[in-house]
Amino acid sequence: MAENVVEIEGLVKRYGELTALDHLTLEIKEGEVFGLLGPNGSGKTTTINCLLSLLSYDKGSIRIFGREMSPTAYDIKKDIGVIMQNVAVFEELTVQENIDYFCGLYITDKQKKRQCVEEAIKFVGLEDFRKFRPKKLSGGLLRRLNIACGIAHKPKLIILDEPTVAVDPQSRNKILEGIEELNRNGATVIYTSHYMEEVEQICTRIAIMDRGRKIAEGTKEELKAMTKNTETINVALRELPDEVLNEIGALSHIYSAEYTDGILTAACSGGRHNLIRVLEVLQKHDLHIGQVTTVQPTLNDVFLEITGKALRDKED
Incomplete structure (x- = not known):
């Protein structure tokens, strides 16, 4: 069993009468890429700020690497890398000088620091931009610089808050590949994002928060198993008599069947061979069958069903 990082x-955590975090409990194990999801106002950023001892809290405890976290726990903080949504670099310094500065906060040995800075530049693909100042970089390159500044000292725990917001597809792929490589090299990662496909791609385990509470947790497969819908069948048909539609709707494990604009949509909950049984009914009635597709539930479907809102929705 991996140890808890x-x-x-x-x-x-309360702000007057507002409870931002409501008895939140989380465990993140060594070697995980842990996704933290929630609509705006759910408590994700508050959780991260408390985790880093940037915020005090009213009740509870936080341990990192098996030790109690506190504002003065510098022995713990030196092994944490933080890349927040808002880019935090010095405009008057070049790419290389920025990375050198942030790395120097943790590594004082000049030779080791020089090596770490060079490795960070190569890691994010900024070799050709080392003498550029931030204002000369595109949004994607600026994000890469922000990441390099946060990971140059080779932290054991890396916290990434929306690292791919407003970047081009090439930079996004580069960033995601980099996160996966950091994880393969031994880093534990906490990752927040509004892009569900990213979370599905890189996260080994996910927690969904809402109104300061953890309302679901597990692997993406475990979360998907929590939803009623396990499969949606779509069949293009020239026509579909009502009696045949009703027959399909009466099949076991099909809880909804609709025919709109020439498409039969059958929503399934559990069961096996649902598509075969639907096609058997259609063939029995000698109906002309067009394109057939099946769709598995996505993490976004899970999120909507569990929270009842879109990921970017604000709280009421």
Whole structure:
């Protein structure tokens, strides 16, 4: 069993009458890429700020690497890399000078620092931009610089908050590949994003938050198993008599069947061979069958069903 890198127990954070975190408990194991999801106002950023001891909290405990976290726990903080949504670099310094500065906060040996800076530049693909100042970089390159500044000292725990917002597809792929490589090299990663496809691609385990609470947690497969819908069948048909539609709707494990604009849509909950049984009914009635597709539930479907809102929705 992998050891817990992060242990959050019964965390409560209040702002007056507003409870931002409501007895939140999380465990993140060594070697995970842990996705933290939630609509705006769910408590994700508050959780990260408490985790880093940037915010005090009213109740609970936080342990990182098996030790109690506190504002003065510098021995713990030196092994944490933080890449927040808002890019935080010095405009008057070049790419290389920025990375050198942030790396130097943790590594004082000049030779080791020089090597780490060079490795970070290569890691994010900024070799041709090392003498550029931030204002000369595109949004995607600026994000890469931000990441390099956060990981140059080779932290064991890396926290990435929306690292791919407003970047081009090439930079996004580069960033995601980089995160996966960091994880393969031994880093534990906490990852927040509004892009569900990213979370599905790189996260080994996911927690969904809403109103300061953890409302679901598991692998993407485990989360998808929580939803009613396990498969949606779509069949293009020239016509579909009502009695045949009703027959399909009466099949076991099909809880909804609709025919709109020449498409039969059958939503399934559990069961096996649902598509075969639907096609058997259609063939029995000698109906002309066009394109057939089946769609598995996505992480976004899970999120909508569990929270009842889109990921970017604000709280009421």
